């Protein structure tokens with residue numbers, strides 16, 4: 001199993017994108033269903049704890065889920081790679097049958113590839 005460190009992560013990324021945390025593309029993120037904001041703890045709302053669990057998050061492993069707008073206003077949920085991977089896996093199953101591109105050739109669908117990347121990251 002590969003150890004992920006703040007510095008070791010950089011060399012596996014293209015040089016033009018070196019975010020401080022894993023940032024998935026917005027299209028794929030929209031397919032991940034989040035829990036109701038009202039049910040979350042303040043730590044989950046501010047991204048210190050995984051939205052789908054109770055894992056404390058660190059900048060080098062957390063998955064940014066993008067900006068969301070809910071009843072409580074804008075917030076920036078984050079998740080641990082394992083939970084994000086599980087959700088992405090479900091989203092893939094929901095997405096593929098409805099997507100023309102995936103029915104044709106899933107290897108060419110951006111959304112599919114991005115979700116698949118989240119699934120793969122969650123398994124490391």
Ligand SMILES: [Zn+2]
Nearest residue numbers: 050053080083
């Ligand atoms: Zn989690």
Ligand SMILES: [Zn+2]
Nearest residue numbers: 099102109112
């Ligand atoms: Zn697709």
